[in-house]
Amino acid sequence: MSATVGDLGPYLALVLVGFLPNEIWRLLGIAVARGLDEGSELLVWVRAVATAVLAGIIAQLLLTPPSALAGTALTVRVAAVVAGFLAFLTIRRSVFAGVLAGEVALVLGALVWPVLST
């Protein structure tokens, strides 16, 4: 368990540490899907959990962002997400409009309200 990439070689490490621990869930997903029909109530629950997972990932990315995004204030990130969502709702439910508005809000917000933590 204490082997490092140097001991394993980069490609063996890729398969053992990256590929297998990730792919196992896709294979388990196939197994679970065997018992599910398109109209089944269990599928509604499974889809609700999968949707909530995405929501959780979004929230985590905003709260504890990776490297360069951490150089923006939390308030700016949240405000940019809200701006993007409002643009999506008001401009014909367009994903593109929502993403663009969110990005513009983030860049403007970061310029107006810089955080010197990078």
Next chain:
Amino acid sequence: MIDSPVSSAAAFRLGLKAAAQSVFIYVLFGTFIGYGALCHDLGFSLPWGIASTILIWAGPAQVIVVTALGSGLPAGEAAIAVTLSGIRLLPMVAALLPLIKTPATRFWHLVVPAHLTAVSMWVESLRIAPRLPRERRLAFCNGLGFGLMAPALVATVLGFILAQRLPPLLAAAVLFLTPISLLVSVARNSRELVDKLAFGLGLVLTPVFALAKLDLALLLGSVLAGTLAYIVHRGVAFLREAASDDAPAATQPTERPGDKS
């Protein structure tokens, strides 16, 4: 809205086209430019970077693998972190495959779409595949998955070659693509009450659990949010059924309101 594809090859091409028109093309491109640069900076080769995108095909897991292995973390710890980040793939695969399989579909037919399942592919498949004839959906999803993976591979190579630090503000904007595009696309896909509730509750519960320093906050928050949303969904369905059981009795002599419209 969509012309029904006449063959599996046509459905595959339709999937490629859907990928080219997806907002996730931009997101993946931005994300994987960052990933390619990360591979370079942490001392991995370009073929390794390409192989990792093909084999893992899940942004968060890939970032964990390169940062953990690149910084000399024990392989066992990195494997556990990847295992935890991959759990989200299970409900996604389990929710997608029942939509695209037919009675003739075999296990090995599902291995490719399951491997191609990632957040971007899942969101677009769930939106578009139900509009297609069932026997063409699997080929469509494969086309969509490959159509999304191809630009991600190009971006991995580009990022590796560029590998120079982007200006901080541009780098922040590239990283912000992931949460903002996910938020808006999932919101577009959430048409039913149960999905909207699961989405809203997930946005709130996971960070609350994370702030409370609970282990597996994402897993706990998501299962609780999804389950609460499902309970409300069942409750509403139950009340509607009860109401429609009463309604005909009360309005029996007159026409039903639904008949005229």
